Amino acid sequence: MMVSITFDVEHDCPPYLTTMRGMEEGLPKLLDLMAEKRVRATFFFTAEMARRFPELVRRVIDEGHELGSHNYNHERLDKLTREEGEKAIEKSLKVLRKFGDVVSFRAPNLQFPNYYYDILSKNGILVDSSKATYKGYRGGVRFFGDVLEVPASTTSSVIRLPWRIQRIIHGRLREPRVYFAHPWEFVPMQREKIRWDCRFNTGDQAISLLGRLIDH
Numbered sequence: 001m002m003v004s005i006t007f008d009v010e011h012d013c014p015p016y017l018t019t020m021r022g023m024e025e026g027l028p029k030l031l032d033l034m035a036e037k038r039v040r041a042t043f044f045f046t047a048e049m050a051r052r053f054p055e056l057v058r059r060v061i062d063e064g065h066e067l068g069s070h071n072y073n074h075e076r077l078d079k080l081t082r083e084e085g086e087k088a089i090e091k092s093l094k095v096l097r098k099f100g101d102v103v104s105f106r107a108p109n110l111q112f113p114n115y116y117y118d119i120l121s122k123n124g125i126l127v128d129s130s131k132a133t134y135k136g137y138r139g140g141v142r143f144f145g146d147v148l149e150v151p152a153s154t155t156s157s158v159i160r161l162p163w164r165i166q167r168i169i170h171g172r173l174r175e176p177r178v179y180f181a182h183p184w185e186f187v188p189m190q191r192e193k194i195r196w197d198c199r200f201n202t203g204d205q206a207i208s209l210l211g212r213l214i215d216h
């Protein structure tokens with residue numbers, strides 16, 4: 001079974017919140033869990049979070065994980081012009097590559113018009129994970145030009161469902177299974193005024209459910 005665990009490292013629940021509790025409390029807990037389970041993951045950072053939390057980027061790299069880009073400050077590429085989008089990606093990579101190699105990319109909100117593959121390729125990106133099977137993408141793992149697309153398998157809230165329900169969903173996913181979650185899901189969000197699916201089972205319950213998924 002080929003499984004990949006990825007995290008989109010951003011401020012809390014964009015575009016609804018501007019806090020960074022996920023960075024302050026969630027990401028350190030996630031890194032502890034990954035170390036305990038001896039699992040390596042890909043962390044797609046926005047450059048803005050890397051700039052504000054450089055010690056967490058260094059921890060990600062030192063503990064053997066992959067650093068990827070989640071654009072500069074979570075700008076949605078479908079809402080920018082091609083030129084603006086290209087500039088944001090370039091600016092993001094400039095910041096992130098001060099920490100180490102970056103060859104992977106995931107677009108904010110998984111909104112990724114196909115002409116961006118060329119832009120990624122020009123900027124030395126080899127792997128993209130901006131498409132999602134649950135958003136209707138059916139191409140599987142394949143190349144677009146020089147860039148290998150490795151689509152996400154499920155939306156992030158799936159890994160917070162009660163275990164007896166999510167286990168049925170996992171069994172139906174095709175290989176490779178590519179999971180993703182965000183640091184802010186691992187701090188309690190129940191009191192925030194955000195969509196229900198962004199709130200349920202957040203905090204320590206999410207940590208223990210992710211641990212269970214890794215064991216599974």
Ligand SMILES: [Zn+2]
Binds near residue numbers: 008010070074108109
């Ligand atoms: Zn995101």
